Amino acid sequence: xxxxxxxxxxxxxxxxxxxxxxxxxxxxxxxxxxxxxxxxxxxxxxxxxxxxxxxxxxxxxxxxxxxxxxxxxxxxxxxxxxxxxxxxxxxxxxxxxxxxxxxxxxxxxxxxxxxxxxxxxxxxxxxxxxxxxxxxxxxxxxxxxxxxxxxxxxxxxxxxxxxxxxxxxxxxxxxxxxxxxxxxxxxxxxxxxxxxxxxxxxxxxxxxxxxxxxxxxxxxxxxxxxxxxxxxxxxxxxxxxxxxxxxxxxxxxxxxxxxxxxxxxxxxxxxxxxxxxxxxxxxxxxxxxxxxxxxxxxxxxxxxxxxxxxxxxxxxxxxxxxxxxxxxxxxxxxxxxxxxxxxxxxxxxxxxxxxxxxxxxxxxxxxxxxxxxxxxxxxxxxxxxxxxxxxxxxxxxxxxxxxxxxxxxxxxxxxxxxxxxxxxxxxxxxxxxxxxxxxxxxxxxxxxxxxxxxxxxxxxxxxxxxxxxxxxxxxxxxxxxxxxxxxxxxxxxxxxxxxxxxxxxxxxxxxxxxxxxxxxxxxxxxxxxxxxxxxxxxxxxxxxxxxxxxxxxxxxxxxxxxxxxxxxxxxxxxxxxxxxxxxxxxxxxxxxxxxxxxxxxx
Numbered sequence: 066x067x068x069x070x071x072x073x074x075x076x077x078x079x080x081x082x083x084x085x086x087x088x089x090x091x092x093x094x095x096x097x098x099x100x101x102x103x104x105x106x107x108x109x110x111x112x113x114x115x116x117x118x119x120x121x122x123x124x125x126x127x128x129x130x131x132x133x134x135x136x137x138x139x140x141x142x143x144x145x146x147x148x149x150x151x152x153x154x155x156x157x158x159x160x161x162x163x164x165x166x167x168x169x170x171x172x173x174x175x176x177x178x179x180x181x182x183x184x185x186x187x188x189x190x191x192x193x194x195x196x197x198x199x200x201x202x203x204x205x206x207x208x209x210x211x212x213x214x215x216x217x218x219x220x221x222x223x224x225x226x227x228x229x230x231x232x233x234x235x236x237x238x239x240x241x242x243x244x245x246x247x248x249x250x251x252x253x254x255x256x257x258x259x260x261x262x263x264x265x266x267x268x269x270x271x272x273x274x275x276x277x278x279x280x281x282x283x284x285x286x287x288x289x290x291x292x293x294x295x296x297x298x299x300x301x302x303x304x305x306x307x308x309x310x311x312x313x314x315x316x317x318x319x320x321x322x323x324x325x326x327x328x329x330x331x332x333x334x335x336x337x338x339x340x341x342x343x344x345x346x347x348x349x350x351x352x353x354x355x356x357x358x359x360x361x362x363x364x365x366x367x368x369x370x371x372x373x374x375x376x377x378x379x380x381x382x383x384x385x386x387x388x389x390x391x392x393x394x395x396x397x398x399x400x401x402x403x404x405x406x407x408x409x410x411x412x413x414x415x416x417x418x419x420x421x422x423x424x425x426x427x428x429x430x431x432x433x434x435x436x437x438x439x440x441x442x443x444x445x446x447x448x449x450x451x452x453x454x455x456x457x458x459x460x461x462x463x464x465x466x467x468x469x470x471x472x473x474x475x476x477x478x479x480x481x482x483x484x485x486x487x488x489x490x491x492x493x494x495x496x497x498x499x500x501x502x503x504x505x506x507x508x509x510x511x512x513x514x515x516x517x518x519x520x521x522x523x524x525x526x527x528x529x530x531x532x533x534x535x536x537x538x539x540x541x542x543x544x545x546x547x548x549x550x551x552x553x554x555x556x557x558x559x560x561x562x563x564x565x566x567x568x569x570x571x572x573x574x575x576x577x578x579x580x581x582x583x584x585x586x587x588x589x590x591x592x593x594x595x596x597x598x599x600x601x602x603x604x605x606x607x608x609x610x611x612x613x614x615x616x617x618x619x620x621x622x623x624x625x626x627x628x629x630x631x632x633x634x635x636x637x638x639x640x641x642x643x644x645x646x647x648x649x650x651x652x653x654x655x656x657x658x659x660x661x662x663x664x665x666x667x
Contacts, residue, residue, distance in 0.1 A: 067167050069169050070171075087119075102174075117157055164243065191282045215275045390528075393533070426451055455489070461491075509538035518535050587647075607647050611643040
């Protein structure tokens with residue numbers, strides 16, 4: 066068995082990283098792609114490695130020769146790399162293909178050792194390595210039969226995205242038998258290149274071959290083995306988080322992304338908080354049906370979107386502002402406040418982080434559940450000189466909940482003390498108490514010192530739309546904030562969502578019931594695991610204390626590395642104490658986490 070590596074391309078999409086180096090010289094976690102690949106092949110004791118070079122070829126050869134690879138290396142030069150595509154590079158190596166069985170690689174791929182091993186261990190002689198298609202992938206895809214026959218090769222430009230679930234992405238790693246190369250691939254390669262020229266892709270030859278009665282080649286499906294194709298700097302960034310050998314670094318890289326985890330399709334995210342049972346499929350279909358219009362048309366300005374939100378929440382337009390997520394409104398509101406602001410900690414850090422520490426005052430409940438009631442808040446702040454108070458209800462991360470009647474008492478106390486009261490009810494819909502919103506016209510009218518924040522992203526399960534609202538009886542403050550944020554601060558998809566959401570209120574109510582039911586079950590099952598103490602929650606997340614010897618950071622690391630599960634550890638929020646916050650997802654996904662926790666904490 067030998068290997069052929071195609072490394073002649075220029076890698077223009079990597080820009081300055083390939084300005085004076087070929088693509089396979091790009092480093093991932095301090096190691097070049099070609100260094101990593103060659104040492105992986107070296108360990109498989111191949112007869113030779115054939116490398117087709119072109120762009121910066123001599124520099125690449127000198128570098129490879131410095132790597133002390135004992136496997137014989139043969140270089141094939143593509144002098145017209147800038148005028149050809151990889152079909153020509155492979156054609157230059159065709160004589161080598163006909164000498165013995167071959168592993169074929171493109172040089173811009175990073176993969177774990179298991180990827181090569183699944184090819185070598187499969188008794189079938191000629192295979193195309195494929196993986197289930199994901200939305201981030203580019204390039205050629207295939208459709209397969211149940212017995213791994215390749216029905217169709219589909220170039221990236223001709224993908225039919227409505228058929229995404231049927232596609233497999235070619236990994237650009239192949240195993241060709243000597244017989245296949247002699248009788249099938251090389252003759253068709255020569256004919257194809259003669260007819261259509263040198264500026265084509267070698268997959269096109271395979272596309273022709275599968276039309277034969279017996280094309281010989283089959284697909285080999287990956288099953289969780291890690292690989293990544295690096296075409297641009299974003300690919301490079303993601304590859305570094307996947308393939309770093311430093312587990313602490315991987316955790317840090319993943320946490321620093323603050324979302325975008327759809328680029329990691331196998332990752333289960335128990336860190337970020339959404340509604341797993343909403344929106345319904347019919348609503349998503351309605352959004353899809355208007356996709357073209359929403360993509361190509363401007364959204365309305367602030368006035369119209371405030372009107373939409375006012376309609377949905379049953380209040381006046383001048384009492385509400387719509388934000389690009391609650392985070393935009395928090396920033397604006399905290400910039401509007403003056404004087405000393407009171408906070409309860411631990412809490413959602415976006416509020417205290419947006420205010421000066423020297424003008425902040427903190428109440429920290431003195432119990433292991435971080436629980437508190439209205440009487441605790443009043444007792445602590447009653448003799449303090451604060452101008453505003455922020456209360457997140459249910460609180461994040463503890464899930465502590467103040468019932469509706471208690472909130473009304475707190476609103477009355479704040480009015481007497483002339484304190485502006487900010488109540489964030491982003492998670493209130495998940496509580497067992499129904500009809501508990503403070504976004505009501507009568508409450509706002511009677512309490513101009515009250516501000517009610519709500520994240521639509523979290524409650525309604527649409528974080529990609531980036532939607533939040535702030536309601537207040539202080540119409541001057543609302544007017545100020547409408548001037549403070551951009552006139553087009555939300556996009557057309559978010560506006561359309563607000564336009565249609567009233568039709569789905571029954572679906573939302575059912576989703577909340579499902580969430581509450583699953584939260585109860587999840588809490589019960591977590592409580593059965595050795596080393597976990599569950600803190601009762603009224604939100605779509607559960608705070609737990611680790612009572613064993615393992616630290617939250619160590620458990621986070623183990624879950625991410627071993628199981629592709631991301632959780633929120635709370636040592637920075639709880640003065641180093643051993644707490645986690647676990648999002649409530651659906652039953653199937655929660656069970657995956659439960660199994661992993663039982664294994665790690667046994």
